[in-house]
Amino acid sequence: MKLITAVIKPHRLDEVKDALQAFGVHGLTVTEASGYGRQRGHTEVYRGAEYTVDLVPKIRIEVLAEDADAHELLDVIVKAARTGKIGDGKVWSVPVDDAVRVRTGERGPDAL
């Protein structure tokens, strides 16, 4: 199993969610996050005082997937999240030892 994590622009969430659903993903976790990459932050001005805001609002999506699907899922997410402008985010996957569905106790790929 793989854990796929995507950090994307907030307004691309719906597209990514729809694309994952169309692919057949049954569940995902979404977290509001903040951070920066090459985009860095932006400047805000309050009564003439300039503040550099480094941390930009982002959405973090986490999806558990079977090994066979993981590679393709990355592409699905990237395609749906891309705007072509700086700050589109990043997607990565890591191996997962085990997973349990809390309600039934099913383990491993059955729990997905």
Add this chain to the structure above:
Amino acid sequence: MPPGILTLAADKVTLSPANTGFMLIASALVMVMTPALAFFYGGMVRVKSVLNMLMMSFISLGIVTILWVLYGFGLAFGTDKGSIIGWDSHFVGLSGIGLTQLWGVSNIPIYVFAVFQLMFAIITPALISGALADRVKFTAWALFIALWVTVVYFPVAHWVWGDGGWLFKLGVIDFAGGTAVHINAGAAALGVILVVGKRIGFKKDPMRPHSLPLVMLGAGLLWFGWFGFNAGSWLNNDDGVAAVAFVNTQVATAAAMLGWLAYEKLRHGSFTTLGAASGAVAGLVAITPACGAVSPLGAIAVGVIAGVLCAMAVGLKYKFGYDDSLDVIGVHLVGGVTGSLLIGLFATGGVQSKAKGLFYGGGWDQMGKQAIGVASVLLYSLVVSFILAKAIDLVMGFRIEADEEIAGIDQAAHAETAYDFTGAGGGAMARKGPALGETLTKKVDA
């Protein structure tokens, strides 16, 4: 404000129902300005100290009301003693006043005049709180309010508006509180922050307003209430002066908002909501002393000048390194001085009095009087406020502990959190406390 003359029922003057109704509404409008100010300020602080900011204004509604009833009204508006203070034993506890005892030219019950003026006494110390965001003990602040209104506001209100007060007799024009309210509060803010010092992280940490919608709501409500503040200060609507004051209030505020926005667009590149709200308040402040002296065109000039000057002034605190957190000095002191002095240029001599400014053929005479009014209130308030703050600091400490300030004063001073953003509704994050009904004991003395 017209001279207040105490009229007894025996003089057979009849109460004016129109003026009485007008003044009761005006009093309620001025009352709402203090909660409005609380939101204006509350939106500008960080999330961890918004409740304290709100409470610093609200507590003034409590404390000053009681002191006003007990002795404040007597000190400010009782029979003149040597041009510096008033006193009248009938006014103690507002208990020796008859139902049909009327105030001055407007023939309203003294009770109505007393409650109208009370609202001014409440908001003036509340204005100071903006300079002290995030860092002062709530008990110290409450004590400061009680002492400050007693030795600063009540006497200064007498100087400016009391029948026989020395600035009043001199001919200083202050229609609704440019000196007594705004310069007074702004100078006091400077006096107190010289004692209290900066917020931890001033000029280093980002201190963004946590809720600009709250700031806009507060500014809008201030604008609304200010019609009562200014027009009501004529105490009657027998002669059209209150209507001019009402119009000028609207005109100057609009002009100041546009002035501030234009300045910041040129200087910093954007029209900001905080700039619009701040510009509006700067205009309201500046037109306060002048709304009965200038024409609507004069009000445009007062507004634009105040909007631009205040927009420039709010940057000075970074240059001089004093932490006037929410720009009480930059907006209220600078705006109050601007409006008070511009009367010396723009007074038409055709509204509240015959006094003419420089541009209407009156020479420098009125400007000289305005300058005396500005300087005397500014210096008195600055010096006495500094002494009061220093005394409180020595006796009990004015500031909260550094770790409390870093964690957020809302927790330390009020044991509350403004907004619950946790998905679990707070329950999952909170440790189980005493059962309902049991007493929660707490040791923090902030």
